[in-house]
Amino acid sequence: MAHEHATSAAHDDHDHKPHGWRRWVYATNHKDIGTMYLVFACTMFFIGGGMALGIRAELWKPGLQLVDPGLFNELTTMHALIMIFGAVMPAWTGFANWLIPMQVGAPDMALPRLNNFSFWILPFAFTILIGSMFVPGGGPAGGWTLYPPLSLQAGDSFPMTIFAIHLMGASSIMGAINVIVTIMNMRAPGMVMLRMPLFVWSWLITAYLLIAVMPVLAGAVTMLLTDHFFGTTFFTAAGGGDPVMFQHIFWFFGHPEVYILILPAFGIVSEVIPAFSRKPIFGYETMVYAIASIAFLSFIVWAHHMFTVGMPLAGQLFFMLATMLIAVPTGVKVFNWTATMWRGSLSFEPPMLFALAFLFLFTIGGFSGLMLAIVPADFQYHDTYFVVAHFHYVLVPGAIFAIMAGVYYWLPKWTGHMYNLKLGTLHFWLSAIFVNVLFFPQHFLGLAGMPRRIPDYAVQFTDWNMVSTIGAFGFGFSQLILVWIVWQAARGGERARARAWEGAHGLEWELPSPPPYHSWETPPSPGVIARGAEH
């Protein structure tokens, strides 16, 4: 009954897709839209990365050399907004589009026109956001968290930023609805929930998080907008409001948001590690429950981002304990990944290398996260480079490395061509070394007392800042290798087999490489599903 869509799409192999620009602007095909999402994310990754290099260049030595403090604040704000909403989130939606229909045995996403709409909003949203840097008063410079009253001091960029965030939120919600409807209604017969690949599970839960919290963000920024233009005082003490209330609302969105950025990464790593260990994932069901528990806990820990605002003791204790609790399901996941490798038969192609680096470095980010949960210690760590090091460890060698692992894993499937493995390995080693040169010294800087979001610093912080800047430029330029590899694979090369990797399991590997335009025109047989579901 849930599969009427599948039969309606079952026509002959000619896909009748429009050609030229129409194929992309009118796109309703999940692969075309997925490709556009990934290309968009990559573009934003380089724009946001360019801003990061501007920040690191200014921080090369004390004194102001390149940018003035106002522009520096714009760069930090825009770097975060672009990387979060422009690079990582669209990359995950791109993966969802490409993989979920293939992995659950569906011909396409459930809502193809909504899919088109949710993608095509994004270029407009980011044109407005980036364009806001060129209006009188400069771009948003109050940090991506938009704390009032500071964010209300912005110039003409203010309504543009808010409008861009509204658009991004609408796009994310549409993408999330599409994912949920596809997973709930388009699974092939026999693809029961607890047979779904962990990537699908992680995205299902992520999609619910998105639907739960993006409206909260929309509400928060709308209140900022009315405070600025319509005389309301939600966040102004003089009118009976409270600036801290914004922080509570923002982080009620913001903490689930960081899991929105990392849960699909868990899903990808849970696909890649078994494939290159040639062994099913250890504790499949526990992995599902762990993702669900993390998602639940993400709703009750938000105030750990704001321990210094002056909360009641009971509140601080609650948020400390709840935050520490997250270490339990996260630990279970790390242990299960390790157990998956245990007594496996490991090989080290680029996807596996990136997944392994994820495993080690995300765990380091987890350790510093645990340290930050300890409230008294957080009074020292808060708003220092220690925090910057922490969240970059979970987001760069965490989310971004998982994206790399996913790209290298599925690239042969997507393009039908094997890519240059040697070059991929080189890209891995350069990334893995430079990312540590870039972010590890920031732990030292933070502990030694360097606040975050400053364009200039006291001279004793110079040495480690120089190291960090060297790492930043090394890491940034290494990423060009990835673009070259993807470009080469898209243009041609050795033909990839349907099962491009010996240990790969899952329905997408039962389709030829590249897969047909409408992935599963007839649902896969139960035997194929059983073979694919050996997780």
Add this chain to the structure above:
Amino acid sequence: MIRKTMTSLAALAVAVLAPAAVAQATGAAQTSGWGLLNMTEGVTEISRRIYDLHMLIFWVCVVIGIVVFGAMFWSIVKFRKSTGSVPDTKMVHNTKVEIIWTFVPVVILVAMAVPAANTLIEIEDTRDTGLTIKVTGFQWGWQYEYLDSGVRFFSRLDRDSDAARRLESGVDVTKIPHYLLNVDNPVVVPAGVKVRLLVTASDVIHAWWVPAFGMKKDAIPGFINEMWFEVDPDKTGIYRGQCAELCGRDHAFMPIVADVRSKADFDAWLKAKAAEQKPAEQAPPEAPAETPPAEQPSAEPTAADPAAEAPVLSARS
């Protein structure tokens, strides 16, 4: 090839960490920035307890890391396809092991939460304070008001740093003493007294932070936050910090300098300061706190100078 690379990585790690360990062990004088690797113990009972908590959880993480990373490395080295390892595809589930690695972390977390909660309860105990100073953050500086004696003054970035920090100022900032960490009028506080700060702001959110005192508190316009510190009686000297909450373009340029004096010296200073500010009371009404005067009269150049000369943590006789 990978094994070779891993060996060289390990060598690199040792090369990076060994000097760090030496600096830790010897408590090397921080003449260069390379030795600045860890939190300072600070000069208050609370800051030392925070430091101990920080080190406790750090070592807990190190031990867990050794176990977990050890298992990962062992898998990577031992179970390689290239050395003929055969996968054990039946190893997909083990309830006993999974229960163990769920509950062992819970126990560790509880063990860490107890001392953390105890310290937190002590930090939040703002009773029995001996002196109250109201601290108001503004864009971009601080105002201090000694509520019991009516002494009040502004504290801003010192002129040398302020001139040097301009874009293309042409000044070698490494020659400026305490570049960006020096002010015209430091806040003077007594050692051995529980000092309560009432922290607020007049425009946007700021945060008052002196790392050596172990505490940081947001300064929020329209609200008053409380924090306190009690510097050890023998730890008089100059302590420096910065605004810790992004507050606009000059966020990096509103340092905090605390001049900790003995109780007697402090009382003398406060008395002199109060007498000095008395005539000002009869003068035309002062500018309100929200709008600091554009040109802060350098009330006592002599007080600012020793701060500029004094090395960090110098003892004051």
